[in-house]
Amino acid sequence: MTKSVVVLTGASRGIGAALARQLAKPGTRLITLARRQDSDLAAHAAAQGTELEQIAVDLSDTAAATAVAARLATSLPRDAKRYVLINNAGTVSPVSSVDALDDAAAINQALNLNVVAVMLLTSRFLAATRGLQADRRILNISSGAGRNPTAGWGVYCATKAALDMYTRVAKQEQDADGAKFVSLAPGVVDTDMQGVIRSSDPDAFPALSRFQDLHSTGKLAAPTDVAARIAAYLERDDFGSTEIDDIRNYN
Ligand code: NAP
Numbered sequence: 197m198t199k200s201v202v203v204l205t206g207a208s209r210g211i212g213a214a215l216a217r218q219l220a221k222p223g224t225r226l227i228t229l230a231r232r233q234d235s236d237l238a239a240h241a242a243a244q245g246t247e248l249e250q251i252a253v254d255l256s257d258t259a260a261a262t263a264v265a266a267r268l269a270t271s272l273p274r275d276a277k278r279y280v281l282i283n284n285a286g287t288v289s290p291v292s293s294v295d296a297l298d299d300a301a302a303i304n305q306a307l308n309l310n311v312v313a314v315m316l317l318t319s320r321f322l323a324a325t326r327g328l329q330a331d332r333r334i335l336n337i338s339s340g341a342g343r344n345p346t347a348g349w350g351v352y353c354a355t356k357a358a359l360d361m362y363t364r365v366a367k368q369e370q371d372a373d374g375a376k377f378v379s380l381a382p383g384v385v386d387t388d389m390q391g392v393i394r395s396s397d398p399d400a401f402p403a404l405s406r407f408q409d410l411h412s413t414g415k416l417a418a419p420t421d422v423a424a425r426i427a428a429y430l431e432r433d434d435f436g437s438t439e440i441d442d443i444r445n446y447n
Contacts, residue, residue, distance in 0.1 A: 198247070199223035200278040203268060203321065205255060205313070206285030208232040210387030211337065214423035215284065219430075220246040225273060229253050229264060229317075230285060255285055255313035256305040265316045269324035279330055280430060281321045283314040284337040286355075288389055291396045294350045303351055310355035315362065322375055331376075333435055335426075336363050338379040340442070348401035360440055367439040376436025382426065383444045386416035 202219050206212035207228035216237050220226055222245035228237070233250040241248035253264045272279070287309055290302040297303065318334055325332050341349055342356025363379035370377065384390070384407075394411060398404045410416055425443050429435070 198225045198273045198276045200280065201225045201227070201272055201276045202280045202282065203227045203229070203317070204282045204284060205229045205317070206337075207237065207250070208234050210389060211382055211385055211419050211422055211426070212282075212284045213237070214419035215282065215426055217420075218423045218427035219280075220244045220248065222246065225249075225276070227251065227268065229255065256287075256309040258308050258312055258316070261308070261313040261316045265320040268317070269320040272321075272324050274328060276328075277330055278333070279321070279325045279328070280333045280335065281317060282335045282337070282430075283317060283359075285313070286310050286337065286339075286389075288349065288352045288392055290351055291348050291393070292350070292400050293348060296400070297350055306351045306355055310352075311358045311362070314359060318366065322370065322373075325375075326373065332374060333430060334363075334366070334375060334377045335430060336377070336379045338363075338381050338440075340381045340383075342379075343381070343440075346403060348396065348403070363439050367436065377439055378429075378436055379440050380426070380429065381442040381444070382422050383417050383442070384410055384415070385419055385422050386411070387419055390416060 202224055204212060204216055207216040208230035216228055217240055220241045225247040227249045229251045231252060231254050233252055238248060251264060253260050255261045287306050290299055314336060336359050338359050339356040341353045342360045345353055360379045363377050367377045393407050396404055425446060
């Protein structure tokens with residue numbers, strides 16, 4: 197019997213890849229979504245007795261995201277004790293000052309990945325699990341950037357602020373139905389995204405040297421540590437009671 201079903205976006209790299217390994221447990225059915233698949237994860241899941249399905253999809257393509265959300269909803273097992281959706285995939289691009297933010301395709305890609313795909317997956321996930329005698333948890337990986345403005349991150353900050361407010365609305369609306377929501381900032385983590393940040397144009401991103409310093413002085417959190425803390429957070433009895441949260445509050 198499947199004890200737990202976990203749907204995780206952005207599992208091919210960074211925080212998501214580390215989290216996938218934390219969540220691959222016996223009795224878990226793990227469904228991952230990213231553009232690329234991870235052959236090492238397949239081997240790890242097999243060794244753990246985890247049923248793994250890796251779906252290759254570009255979640256910034258709303259048609260593809262709509263189709264994959266629908267397909268997921270019809271394929272979820274009905275007998276699990278817990279259903280978890282982790283919306284982790286995200287992008288920090290485009291990094292640009294507001295007066296130069298004129299690339300509509302890049303802006304749309306970020307909005308689609310960071311916000312629209314989350315809404316599409318969540319809606320289908322809720323519909324597919326409604327009425328089941330099961331624990332249902334939706335974890336959105338947000339950012340401090342959604343809570344504090346950062347020059348050069350007009351798009352990124354706006355998408356993460358949108359994710360936070362969407363999570364608040366979802367909690368208000370869906371509480372009675374038993375689904376629990378959290379929008380969680382993971383801290384500053386040593387992933388490819390930080391590499392993208394460090395390669396930003398200093399004219400577009402004035403905080404560049406701060407992020408370079410965090411890296412050179414070893415102050416970035418390790419993805420495995422952050423993933424372990426997020427995995428523990430997912431188990432909390434009070435999950436959902438603080439819908440806007442930060443993993444750094446749980447040292
Ligand atoms: P990352 O290393 O850049 O990994 C991003 C993940 O998202 C990858 O698995 C990537 O897979 C997937 N992804 C990107 N574009 C996608 C697309 N179009 N369709 C489907 N999947 C896509 O990022 P990370 O640092 O682990 O970040 C994970 C989450 O944490 C993000 O939401 C980010 O905003 C948030 N966060 C990170 C930090 C940090 O310091 N790292 C800080 C605050 C918040 P593919 O490339 O294979 O598609």
